[in-house]
Amino acid sequence: MNTSAKKKRKFDTTAFAFIAPAFLFFTLFIIVPTISSVYYSFTSWDGISPTVKFIGLANYKEIFTSARFGNALKNTVILTVFISIFENSIALGLALIVDNVRWGKNFFRSAFYIPVLISGIVSGFIWKIMYNYNFGTFNAVLGNLGLDGLKQDWLGNSALTLLMIGVVLIWKGAGYYMIIYLASLQSVSPELIEAAQIDGASPWQRFKSITVPLISGAFTINFTLSLINGLKVFDQINVMTDGGPGFTSETLVYLLYKVGFNEGRQGFGTAVGIMLLFIIIVLNTIQQKFLRSREVQM
Amino acid sequence: MERAQKKIKPGTIVLFAATILLAFLFIYPVLFALMSAFKSNGDILKSPISFPRSLYVQNFKDLFEQSDFLTAILHSIFLTVVSEVLIVFIVPMAAYGIERRQSRTTALIYTYFLAGMMIPFHLYMFPLFKEMRMLHLFGNMAGPIVSYIAGSIAFGALLYCSFLKGVPLEIEEAAMIDGCTPFQTFWKVTFPLLGPCTGSMVILNGLGIWNDYLMPYLVLPSGKAKTITVEIAGFVGQYTARWDIVFAGTVISIVPALIIFCMFQKYFVKGITAGAAKG
Numbered sequence: 016m017n018t019s020a021k022k023k024r025k026f027d028t029t030a031f032a033f034i035a036p037a038f039l040f041f042t043l044f045i046i047v048p049t050i051s052s053v054y055y056s057f058t059s060w061d062g063i064s065p066t067v068k069f070i071g072l073a074n075y076k077e078i079f080t081s082a083r084f085g086n087a088l089k090n091t092v093i094l095t096v097f098i099s100i101f102e103n104s105i106a107l108g109l110a111l112i113v114d115n116v117r118w119g120k121n122f123f124r125s126a127f128y129i130p131v132l133i134s135g136i137v138s139g140f141i142w143k144i145m146y147n148y149n150f151g152t153f154n155a156v157l158g159n160l161g162l163d164g165l166k167q168d169w170l171g172n173s174a175l176t177l178l179m180i181g182v183v184l185i186w187k188g189a190g191y192y193m194i195i196y197l198a199s200l201q202s203v204s205p206e207l208i209e210a211a212q213i214d215g216a217s218p219w220q221r222f223k224s225i226t227v228p229l230i231s232g233a234f235t236i237n238f239t240l241s242l243i244n245g246l247k248v249f250d251q252i253n254v255m256t257d258g259g260p261g262f263t264s265e266t267l268v269y270l271l272y273k274v275g276f277n278e279g280r281q282g283f284g285t286a287v288g289i290m291l292l293f294i295i296i297v298l299n300t301i302q303q304k305f306l307r308s309r310e311v312q313m
Numbered sequence: 314m315e316r317a318q319k320k321i322k323p324g325t326i327v328l329f330a331a332t333i334l335l336a337f338l339f340i341y342p343v344l345f346a347l348m349s350a351f352k353s354n355g356d357i358l359k360s361p362i363s364f365p366r367s368l369y370v371q372n373f374k375d376l377f378e379q380s381d382f383l384t385a386i387l388h389s390i391f392l393t394v395v396s397e398v399l400i401v402f403i404v405p406m407a408a409y410g411i412e413r414r415q416s417r418t419t420a421l422i423y424t425y426f427l428a429g430m431m432i433p434f435h436l437y438m439f440p441l442f443k444e445m446r447m448l449h450l451f452g453n454m455a456g457p458i459v460s461y462i463a464g465s466i467a468f469g470a471l472l473y474c475s476f477l478k479g480v481p482l483e484i485e486e487a488a489m490i491d492g493c494t495p496f497q498t499f500w501k502v503t504f505p506l507l508g509p510c511t512g513s514m515v516i517l518n519g520l521g522i523w524n525d526y527l528m529p530y531l532v533l534p535s536g537k538a539k540t541i542t543v544e545i546a547g548f549v550g551q552y553t554a555r556w557d558i559v560f561a562g563t564v565i566s567i568v569p570a571l572i573i574f575c576m577f578q579k580y581f582v583k584g585i586t587a588g589a590a591k592g
Contacts, residue, residue, distance in 0.1 A: 029495045030419055033410030036403045037466050038422065044463035045429050048437035048444055055440055062439055109335075116332045117325045125578065126336035129343055132570040134524030136546045137563045141346045143549070144556060150358045152345060159362075186342070191585060198586040236589050247433050250526050254549050268435045276531075281439040288436030295431050 049292075055285040062281035074286035084287070086262050087270040090177055094266060095245030097181045098188070102241045103234070105185060106192035113193070114200045124197065128190035135187075135250025142183045143255045146170050170256055173263040180264055183251050188244065192237045199233035200226065239302040243295055267291050343567065350560040357556050372561035380548070381538035382562065389540040392454060392529065393522045396461040397515050404466060404514070405507060408473030409499050413485075423474065429467040434527070442531065456532040457525075465518050472587055476510040477503075513584030516577055520570060541566045 056074055060067045078084045109127050113120055130138065145152040146169035154166045169179045203226055211221045249268050252258060258265035258273060265273070267287055275284030349357050350372055351365040376382050407426075411419045441460065445451040450459060480503060488498045504511075526542045533539040545566060548559045574581060 027414050027416060027418070030410040030414035030416070033406045033414075033495075033499070034419070034422060037407030037426070037470070040403065040459060040463045041426060041429060041466045044441065044444075044460050045432060045437065048441040049432050051440040051444075052437050060439075062443075112328070112332050112335070116328055117321070118329060119332075121578075123332055123336050125574070127339050128581070129340060129571070129574070132520065132574055133343065133567055134526065134542050136524075136526050136542045136549075137346070137566050138342070140545060140549050140559060140563060141342050144349075145342060145345065145361075150361055152361050155361050186339070190339075194582055194585045195589045198582075198589075233589065240589075243431075247435065249435065250546075253526070254546055268433070271435055272527075275439055285436070285439055288433070291433055292431070292436050295433065299431055 052285045052288060055282050056289050057286075058282040059280070060282040060285075061279040062275060063279070067282075070282070074283045077283065078286055078290060083262065083265075083270065087265050087267050087287075090262075090264060091246060091266040091268075094177050094181055094184075094248065095242055097178060098184050098245040098248075099238055099241040101181070101185045102188050102192055103237055105189045106237065107196050107230075107234075109189060109193040110196035110200055113197055124193075127193055130187045131190045133187065135248075136254050138183055138187050139251035139254035142179075142186075142251075143170065146179060146255075171260060173260050176256055176260065176264045180248075180251055180255060183255070184245070184248060188241065192241060195233050195237055196230060199230040203229045235302060235305050239298060242298050246291060246294060346560055346563045346567065349556065350564040352557065354555060354557040357560070372557040375555075376558050376561040376565075379558065380544060382541075382544060382565070384538040385541050385544040386565065388454070388529070388533070388538065389523060389542070392457055392461070392540065393519050395454070396458045396465075396522055397519050399458065399462055400465045400469065400518060401511060401515060403462060404469035405473050405504060405511065406499065407466065408470045408477060409503065411470065412474045412477040413482075423470065426467050426470045429464075434464070438527070438531070445532065451532060452534045454533070457528045460528060460532075461518075461522050461525075465514075468588060469514050469518070472514050472584065473507065473510055475587055476507060480506050509580065509583060510587075512577060512580040513587065516573065516580045517584045517588075520573075523570060524566075 055067070057069055057071060058067045059070045059073070113124050113127070116123060133141075144150070148154060148166070148168045148171070151169070153169060157163065157165050167175065170176055207225055208221055211225055216224070246266075247268055248266060249272065252264055252266065252269050253272075256264045258269050268291065271284045271287040271291070274280045274287070345361075348365055349361075351369050353369060353371065356363070356366070411423045442451060445456045445460075450456040484502055484506075485498050488502045489495075493501065524542060525540075526546060529540045530543045530546065533543070538544055541562065545559060545562045548555075548562060552558055
């Protein structure tokens with residue numbers, strides 16, 4: 016890839032001195048606990064007691080047979096797919112708007128980015144209040160419009176809960192992906208578009224045949240990023256529903272947290288975490304494949 | 314502007330109007346929080362979509378009287394600032410070692426760092442806390458800080474490595490000939506040239522630390538105020554009937570982030586796009 020000075024060296028003391036502190040922190044506080052979590056996933060560790068009992072594959076057996084894990088996996092998939100699809104389409108839409116609007120490009124870009132700045136907890140709280148049945152914005156607006164029939168207990172209705180959490184995450188995340196799409200759109204050369212225009216291509220044809228292929232790299236990256244971020248959602252669920260009502264908004268990460276801290280089963284929680292890592296590695300591998308096949312085409 | 318040379322098509326106006334509406338929808342929840350913070354609890358409940366009637370600051374007074382929010386603010390600032398200072402000391406140096414001393418080993422270390430991006434915090438948090446207890450990092454500020462440093466390395470190395478490729482070697486070589494050690498060369502010659510990159514990393518990373526919840530919630534000692542985000546999360550359960558106080562807290566959490574964003578917008582954009590281009 017980079018053809019610059021790739022020399023074979025003997026042990027390079029200077030380079031090592033520069034890298035050592037980062038290497039140490041990274042290894043000690045990410046890699047070591049990650050590797051030990053593989054070990055703990057085979058134990059019935061409660062997180063407090065000094066004795067750790069090895070129980071073989073029991074945690075994994077439970078994962079593949081328990082309804083609770085199946086439910087959490089289902090919720091995670093629904094939430095993640097929902098977020099990724101809408102986050103990406105909305106982000107691309109926003110990027111196209113900001114790229115084409117005549118006045119105030121910078122202002123609008125900032126406006127769409129502002130939700131990204133807000134913490135998961137705070138965004139969860141704000142939306143929880145807006146969703147409130149008696150005092151929330153949504154039902155107040157519906158009431159003012161005379162649509163009282165549509166009033167909902169937005170988070171309490173178990174058919175809606177996950178999607179309502181998803182809406183908060185899409186609102187909070189779209190601006191981030193918009194920035195990436197926008198940079199990609201702005202790197203499409205105007206000459207190319209003009210040439211197509213002269214050849215009589217309609218705006219839709221220009222978008223489909225020139226813009227889309229050229230931003231496909233941004234699309235791959237954004238889709239992967241939003242999938243991985245979707246898998247890791249925690250704060251909003253914590254503040255908005257605590258996994259409820261019942262187990263309707265309990266995702267893998269939330270299940271892991273609950274069994275680990277509320278039920279004293281950190282061994283099992285860690286095994287759930289290993290499953291999560293496995294899913295992320297699979298997604299990443301697929302993305303790499305996509306990227307490579309695209310590179311070949313270009 | 315009205316007399317621009319090109320004729321303004323109706324489509325342009327429609328798009329502009331639609332964009333204003335859309336921008337309003339995006340900002341609305343933030344406005345809602347800002348407005349509610351200056352309304353009495355009764356007003357929040359009675360008319361959630363109205364403007365505050367006057368500049369009502371009782372919520373902020375109550376917030377500071379009824380909770381130790383000041384400590385929480387100081388903790389948030391301390392964690393963010395100290396972690397960022399250490400990160401700026403550690404990460405660019407590592408990237409420099411990788412990028413300027415290319416070898417099979419450094420390439421391997423780079424891949425090793427990038428692999429860290431895939432590992433979710435939730436996976437390793439239980440063993441991490443156990444390890445922190447052993448090293449006496451649990452229950453004090455050092456715990457989150459070391460973990461934030463570790464967590465910043467993957468993205469930071471990626472950002473700095475791609476940026477360093479564009480920094481010419483000649484200046485460094487000249488400094489070396491003048492007798493600078495590699496360490497001096499880096500800090501006196503190269504590091505100042507990496508300003509925009511440092512800006513992007515500090516801002517994106519700092520925002521993450523400022524907004525973080527789970528780590529300070531679980532690691533800092535209980536019974537005392539922890540950080541702004543943790544306090545707000547605690548209020549939501551505790552003051553179920555006093556939304557006014559919680560909204561005052563959210564404003565204190567949001568406003569610093571907004572100010573930093575307005576001041577350093579270009580660093581946000583640069584950091585995100587540079588991260589994505591290589592990610």
